[in-house]
Amino acid sequence: MLNSERKTTRAPTRELARWVSGLKYGDLPTRTKEVVRIVLLDTLGCGVYGYATPWAKTLLQWARAAAPAKGEATVWGEAAPTLRAADAALVNGTAVHAFELDDYHQAKLHPGAAVIPAAVAMAEKLGASGERLVTAIAAGYEVMIRSSLALNPSAARLRGWHLTGVCGPFGAAAACASLMGLDEERTAWALGLAGTQGAGLWAFNADGTMSKRLHAGKAAHSGVLAAELAALGFTGPTQIYEFHDGGVLKAYSDASDPAPLTRDLGAVFHLDATSIKPYSCCGSTHSYVDAALELRRRLGTPWDAKRPVRLGMAKVVDVQCGFDYQPGSALNAQMSLRYVVAAALMEGGALPPQFSDEKIADPVLAGLAGRIVCEHDGKLDRLYPARFSAWVAAEDRGQWVRVDVPDPLGSTANPVDARGVVGKFRGINPRLPVDAIAEAAFDIERRPVRELLGLLAGAKTRQRKTA
Numbered sequence: 001m002l003n004s005e006r007k008t009t010r011a012p013t014r015e016l017a018r019w020v021s022g023l024k025y026g027d028l029p030t031r032t033k034e035v036v037r038i039v040l041l042d043t044l045g046c047g048v049y050g051y052a053t054p055w056a057k058t059l060l061q062w063a064r065a066a067a068p069a070k071g072e073a074t075v076w077g078e079a080a081p082t083l084r085a086a087d088a089a090l091v092n093g094t095a096v097h098a099f100e101l102d103d104y105h106q107a108k109l110h111p112g113a114a115v116i117p118a119a120v121a122m123a124e125k126l127g128a129s130g131e132r133l134v135t136a137i138a139a140g141y142e143v144m145i146r147s148s149l150a151l152n153p154s155a156a157r158l159r160g161w162h163l164t165g166v167c168g169p170f171g172a173a174a175a176c177a178s179l180m181g182l183d184e185e186r187t188a189w190a191l192g193l194a195g196t197q198g199a200g201l202w203a204f205n206a207d208g209t210m211s212k213r214l215h216a217g218k219a220a221h222s223g224v225l226a227a228e229l230a231a232l233g234f235t236g237p238t239q240i241y242e243f244h245d246g247g248v249l250k251a252y253s254d255a256s257d258p259a260p261l262t263r264d265l266g267a268v269f270h271l272d273a274t275s276i277k278p279y280s281c282c283g284s285t286h287s288y289v290d291a292a293l294e295l296r297r298r299l300g301t302p303w304d305a306k307r308p309v310r311l312g313m314a315k316v317v318d319v320q321c322g323f324d325y326q327p328g329s330a331l332n333a334q335m336s337l338r339y340v341v342a343a344a345l346m347e348g349g350a351l352p353p354q355f356s357d358e359k360i361a362d363p364v365l366a367g368l369a370g371r372i373v374c375e376h377d378g379k380l381d382r383l384y385p386a387r388f389s390a391w392v393a394a395e396d397r398g399q400w401v402r403v404d405v406p407d408p409l410g411s412t413a414n415p416v417d418a419r420g421v422v423g424k425f426r427g428i429n430p431r432l433p434v435d436a437i438a439e440a441a442f443d444i445e446r447r448p449v450r451e452l453l454g455l456l457a458g459a460k461t462r463q464r465k466t467a
Helices: 003-008 012-022 030-050 054-064 085-096 111-126 130-151 153-158 163-180 184-195 202-206 211-231 248-252 283-299 315-321 330-335 337-347 363-371 378-383 418-428 434-442 449-455
Strands: 309-313 373-376 390-396 399-405
Touching (some): 012 130, 012 163, 030 085, 030 111, 030 434, 054 085, 054 211, 085 111, 085 211, 111 130, 111 163, 111 449, 184 211, 202 330, 283 315, 283 337, 283 399, 309 378, 315 337, 315 373, 330 337, 337 363
Parallel strands (some): 309 373
């Protein structure tokens, strides 16, 4: 490509930077502000729950070794700021994503775990207002989701990328750039520096390791670092998406399209379609949990573990979650479609208790998981990932009873509302003043960020038995 041709190429990186740097609280639709408050509360609840997991504790141990004399940001659940903003974002992001409870978008990523820890840490460091925080979170979600849509989520996923790690730095950097008031040029640098740090490989599925938990925290850390470096004059590529040699769109996907990055930017907020997780497992399995629970209701309990069970899958779900189940780690079980369906049928749920060391090794659950027949369904291919649709069928007295679920509980078509998020927070963090925390989160525009964080203090609980 000639230099003259490069000058006339559409510049989505700069368009995004211009939008982020100019976004104001008053530009956000009422519904978008409401969604930001809901995902803020949900993310805080997931983060405090994840604080006690081994992987979050390991990241905190690492961060403590380099902690400054005076902290900038708080580890959620502690009483005072003790870490640099970037390191707090790293620890809190890992904690949010620690047990598959955090929000997700059908662009195949988890925006809350990357964007909100970075934004909250930066807002705390700067003493920013609640309105600035809401604006920053909205900017971060939107940039992160649009980045994944531009990559073509299914195509990028089938190349082995975990899109939370790839696109998360963009969202975190956009949120921090907004809070810091960076101009268009420095915001473009921040996006460039974020994109060059994007990573995250699906190889964790080989043995259910902790690396998946790290991807969200590292994305949050990378976004803070990118914005802080840009503020200091450290330049980043201002064509990080579109450049022909090493731009993100070409590097991560064979089916990318820059159009979703800027199409209807400012008029359509994709973040409004963020899904809340009612279950503690991969979002692509949630419709299957819904279907299994309905089968259990129809056919009665206790469930006969020897009853034949079949389910239909899209190709991406098969690659991602259709592997043969072998007892291993909690993550291995949370990503296994066979185990998740078996747990829902036998246990009537897919929440943290179903992913304890004892349950994931239970021979009855493992046996049922091993007998579930998974079938490729081309109709589901045509729906996924715009809709996380599923069907599960079980034999009953010689007849097959099938339940189809077009959209999972927690999606925009079947939403979990603010009241549901409060109930979820209370269910996983019963020792906290959940009503006071919810009141502060839903009124965040008029509350200091540290007041909200202070309500989380004392949330340390005994280390949960998670493998």
